[in-house]
Each structure stands twice: as C-alpha cells, then as structure tokens.
Amino acid sequence: MRIGELSRRTGVPARMLRYYEEQGLLQPERAANGYRRYPEQAVVRVQQIRGLLDSGLPTEIIGRILPFLQQPGAIVMDPRCLTPELAALLRAEAERITARIECLTRNRDALLGYLAAVSGP
Known part of the structure; x- marks a missing residue:
C-alpha cells in the first residue's frame, strides 16, 4: 500500500509516517517509480509505534524494542532484547x-x- 492509504488506515499523517521512517521505525520498500510501498503488517506496526509514543516512550527506545514485539494486540517483548x-x-x-x-x-x-x-x- 502507498503512504496515503497507510495514513488513512492508521489515522497517522503521512508526514509523521515519513518521520517514523527517518527514525528507522518503519522500513517501506520503494517501487520502481520511487513511491513508498508498505506491506499489510505496517498497519499493525504503526499502531504499535503510536501506542508506545502515547505511553511516553521516546523514539530511541521504541527503535530498540520494536524489532522484538511479537503480537499485534499486545506488547510482548522477547527476553533476548533486554x-x-x-x-x-x-x-x-x-x-x-x-x-x-x-x-x-x-x-x-x-x-x-x-x-x-x-x-x-
């Protein structure tokens, strides 16, 4: 999906999604025309990022724990990341x-x- 669709589906502005990409929290693929292409699971990933940001965590910490989050509806960290x-x-x-x-x-x-x-x- 393109960035506009991800924005609509998550309620997160496209500008903020680009910021998440700059911070290494999202990794879209690039289509041949240069457009960002996000996989379906990016919706869940953005929801996780929003939840962590809303809880007050800075992007530095989110970036370190995000690869270890395992379930879409819950924050379950793999003990190896601690x-x-x-x-x-x-x-x-x-x-x-x-x-x-x-x-x-x-x-x-x-x-x-x-x-x-x-x-x-």
Missing part, C-alpha cells in the same frame, strides 16, 4: 514518567483546590 543497557534506559524512562505523574498530580490537586476555594461551599 540488554543491561536497554534495561537501564527503561528504568530511567520509568523514573521520568513517575516524576511527570507526580508533577501532574500536584498540578491537578492545586487546580481542584483553587476551584474549591473560589466556588465556595
């Missing part, structure tokens, strides 16, 4: 996400406190 270096990256990312959650929680609580104060009883 090198000490990748484990350290994932731990650091988990800590970053935890810090962000704590910050968001404080901000939410402050907003709710402000609303309660100005809304009255």
